[in-house]
Amino acid sequence: MNSIPFFEPRVILCLSRIKGEATVSAKKLLFDGAMVLRCEPEELVRRIERNPRGRRLVTTDEARKHQYMQEAVAIMYSILCGCPCFVVDNTKKEPLDVLGEIVTVFLAIGMPFEKVD
Numbered sequence: 350m351n352s353i354p355f356f357e358p359r360v361i362l363c364l365s366r367i368k369g370e371a372t373v374s375a376k377k378l379l380f381d382g383a384m385v386l387r388c389e390p391e392e393l394v395r396r397i398e399r400n401p402r403g404r405r406l407v408t409t410d411e412a413r414k415h416q417y418m419q420e421a422v423a424i425m426y427s428i429l430c431g432c433p434c435f436v437v438d439n440t441k442k443e444p445l446d447v448l449g450e451i452v453t454v455f456l457a458i459g460m461p462f463e464k465v466d
Contacts, residue, residue: 380430382458384451385423387416389440433458 388396390412397404397412407415420436427434435454439447 378426378430380426380432381460382432382435382454383423383427383430384435384437384454385419386437386439386447387420388438390416392440 390409393412393416394407394409397406423434423436426432437447437450437454442450
């Protein structure tokens with residue numbers, strides 16, 4: 350089985366762009382955790398408007414539906430793999446605070462890593 354670079358044990362991080370054509374066999378997944386980063390839809394729309402980074406502009410309702418789908422994907426992987434699911438809300442947090450929460454989750458599930466200067 351191919352390993353995921355930089356992640357050992359393996360964790361799926363459900364981000365805002367999941368490729369629709371990506372398919373995997375649930376039997377081959379050996380994740381130790383699933384994680385989804387979430388944000389209130391109104392704030393997500395504001396962030397996209399400020400800096401689209403190639404993303405199309407969306408309505409608040411579209412952002413809310415997209416967020417629900419991302420959370421559902423993380424929960425589905427969690428169920429299929431028999432691993433915990435973590436939701437990190439980044440609505441009112443600075444990026445380094447969100448990173449701190451992610452690191453805390455990684456440590457909680459036993460993911461070893463070292464700080465690199």
